[in-house]
Amino acid sequence: MISINNLEVKYGKELALLIKSPIKFESGDRVGIIGSNGAGKTTLVKSILGLIKYNGSINTKVKPEEMSAHMQFNNYVDTMAVKHVIEAVLDTKIKNNKELQELINFFDFNSCLNKRYSTLSGGQKQRLTIILVLIQDAPLAFFDEVTSGLDFETRQQLMSKIEEWYRNKNTTICIVSHYYEELEQLTNKILILEKGRVVDFGDKKELFRKYCGKSIIILANNDKNLEITKNFRKIKSPDHLIAVSCMSIEEELEVSKLLIENDISFKRSNSDIEIMSINAKNKANSEEVA
Template sequence: MITINNLEVKYGKEVALLIKSPIKFEAGDRIGIIGSNGAGKTTLVKSILGLINYNGSINTNIRPEDISAHMQSNNYAETMAVKHIIEAVLDTKINKNKRLQDLINFFDFDKCLNKRYSALSGGQKQRLTIILVLIQDSPLVFFDEVTSGLDFETRQQLMSKIEEWYRNKNTTICIVSHYYEELEQLTNKILILENGRVIDFGSKEELFKKYCGNSIITLSKTSENIEITKDFRKIKSPKHLIAIPSFSIEEELEVSKLLIEKDISFKRSNSDIEIMSINAKSKNEVYQKDGETLESKIS
């Protein structure tokens, strides 16, 4: 569907994004694009959408008009009734469009139609833009920080609705987010960017095994827990956690048994995008210090 190769984007003299080895997005992929602020996530989306200039190639069989996107900034007339915004943008009447009616009901948005845009809450504004994106039923969709600034419950509700809407559809979805629980819920592949470079790209399962093993056990980082787990190898994790990787069932049982005996609460996971990405970035830093390129290590 999309092949990206030798892509370079510059802002002045600064290289904002550099993708040397080919990256392919296939039909039906659910791709999470992650990285720190300034990593190049939005720059990549804008490049694919043709909104900014770039060097290199982005080859796709999808026409620009068949791509839809939810960007971070979406502005509408503040004083206009929401129903008029929808009808103006989509060039259709709500009462004559059954699919649009179904989508509005699906997102429990019917009570918002007579409100002015300025009167909508943050979550309601996001629902409006999501409705405008989803009604197009495009084969390729981008969501750039679709739930940014929303509370946890609202984020979960929106992502559940998006996941349900696209269930059993062959739509390719690319979602930029710094909320890892959203990516766990919706994606099957992860693209990790940092400082405008590709750290890694692949299925969640492949990347987790590559950087974390078969599973990980996490527990609170207390002085007691540090002492108890001192003989086990660790991997990088958020500062408040200890993460112990297991590469076999025997290793996992050994750790679990000890923690149970000590009456210590822990969590077991075989798909933790946050810890996986932390370790992927950490290995990249090591490779750079060794004077080798990341691509030579990954290939």
């Protein structure tokens, strides 16, 4: 679907993105693209879409005009009724387009059609742009911070709708997001970027095993919990948490039993993308220093 190699993007003299080793997105892949602000996530998307200049190679049989994209910032005419915005952008009448009607119903958007764009809520504005992306039925779709600024419930509803729409379809989807729980739900591959460089890329489950082990036990970071878990292998985690790495079921059972005996709440995970990415970046930084 897409093969990227020796990609270099500069803004003036500043190197914004550098991908040396080949990266491939296959048909049907659901790729989560993560990294800190300024890591190069949106720059990568714009490069693939042909919106900015780059050096290197991006090989794909899909032409930029055949790709669909939900970018982080989308502007429409504030004073125009939403139904007219949709019809103008897509050059079609809603009443004559059954697939478009299906999408509008699918996203419970009928009640918004006669509203002005400026009166829509954040979630409704995102639904509008998602509808405009999905109707294109492109073989390659990008979603850049599609739920940014929305409350948890609205985020969950939108992502569930996107997941349902693409279920059993061979569309390749690239999702830029800093909400890790969304990526756990939707993706099969993860691309980690930091300061314009690739930290790692691969199958989500394999990356977790590489940096975290078979599973992790997550609990609150306090003096009591630190003391109880002092003899177990810990890995990097957000400051308010402790993450114990387990390399086998036996280790997992040993940790769990001790925590239950001490009445300590914990969570078990074999897919936590946030903790996986923290440890991937930590390893990369350690290798740089060495």
